[in-house]
Amino acid sequence: MNTFSSIPHSPTNPTLAVLGFKRQLVYHLHLWAFIAVAPLVVVQWQHHHFLLSGLLILFCINALAVIALLRLRDTYFLKGRLFPLLAVASAAYSTAINGHAGLYWAYPAASALFFLLPLREAIASNIIFVTTMAVVSFLKFPEADFWRITFSLGLTCVFSMIFAWLVGKLQNELSRVATTDPLTGCLNRSQLADILNSQIQMRERYERVSSLILLDLDHFKLINDQWGHLAGDKVLKEMVLRLRKRLRESDKLFRIGGEEFMIVLPETNQHECNLLAQQLLTSINARPFLENIKVTASAGIAEVSKGETWSVWLNRADQALYKAKSRGRNQVVSASTHPSSEPHDPDNAPTPIAS
Numbered sequence: 001m002n003t004f005s006s007i008p009h010s011p012t013n014p015t016l017a018v019l020g021f022k023r024q025l026v027y028h029l030h031l032w033a034f035i036a037v038a039p040l041v042v043v044q045w046q047h048h049h050f051l052l053s054g055l056l057i058l059f060c061i062n063a064l065a066v067i068a069l070l071r072l073r074d075t076y077f078l079k080g081r082l083f084p085l086l087a088v089a090s091a092a093y094s095t096a097i098n099g100h101a102g103l104y105w106a107y108p109a110a111s112a113l114f115f116l117l118p119l120r121e122a123i124a125s126n127i128i129f130v131t132t133m134a135v136v137s138f139l140k141f142p143e144a145d146f147w148r149i150t151f152s153l154g155l156t157c158v159f160s161m162i163f164a165w166l167v168g169k170l171q172n173e174l175s176r177v178a179t180t181d182p183l184t185g186c187l188n189r190s191q192l193a194d195i196l197n198s199q200i201q202m203r204e205r206y207e208r209v210s211s212l213i214l215l216d217l218d219h220f221k222l223i224n225d226q227w228g229h230l231a232g233d234k235v236l237k238e239m240v241l242r243l244r245k246r247l248r249e250s251d252k253l254f255r256i257g258g259e260e261f262m263i264v265l266p267e268t269n270q271h272e273c274n275l276l277a278q279q280l281l282t283s284i285n286a287r288p289f290l291e292n293i294k295v296t297a298s299a300g301i302a303e304v305s306k307g308e309t310w311s312v313w314l315n316r317a318d319q320a321l322y323k324a325k326s327r328g329r330n331q332v333v334s335a336s337t338h339p340s341s342e343p344h345d346p347d348n349a350p351t352p353i354a355s
Contacts, residue, residue, distance in 0.1 A: 299331075
């Protein structure tokens, strides 16, 4: 059984994949922390260290709560904020009464914070942790040991911070690469279903309309054949720049095929979507690309309807795009309320590039 039932074993959305790995890391750190600390409850109780036993019991209860909620509800109990509090209290008190035997637990606890908390919170928690341990060490050990403990624990925190920061940057970069088209910088298909479903939920819950545009360049294959693929790539990149100038920050631009793009427009009805699509086609056709390549585009638009899935919504826009192509291209067609059974036909008609 998967630890996180709501996250697929191999999620197609890279953002969900990264989130799944982070939660598995949280899960296993708490699991092994519980396994390591639970026997110490008995040991400290036998030594009549009842307060420390109580702190360790709370630590184990927190670990079990995190593990249980991750498995059952896929939520992070208190976002891990009890861990640093209990770790600082337990390590400091254990060092005060047990000497070096308690000190050894401070090092793994300090390192773990950087993988359980956001980076800024982990840094703040470790500053408090190192300061507390420095005070306890100053009072408990000779001066030479105090300096060794303070600097070694501080360096452990610095090294762990650097590693966690680099891992975080790597995760963000991998997620960006996996979710964007390398040529145009548009979103790719990996997030398509999630974003369309989020707009459908807004429609179902709050009556907020959304629309989408499917836009396809007319006779793009002829551009590649006549001017080469490098020129075709430059046309695509410049076209995306023209599109972005007319889009809002909340709008989502996808490249879903070679020369086919999708634009998701939150808070936009079909009439407003139609006006924007006309403007986008005009901006594409307004002036040549690369000085002498004239390009037109066709578009199909659809406003989300209540009760439909994202695939039905997308299919209605696709049918509208097909009609725009079959009616002569370089135009916008609005989708009907119900999807038709017409198959999508690629841009095969031998019509010359429109001027």
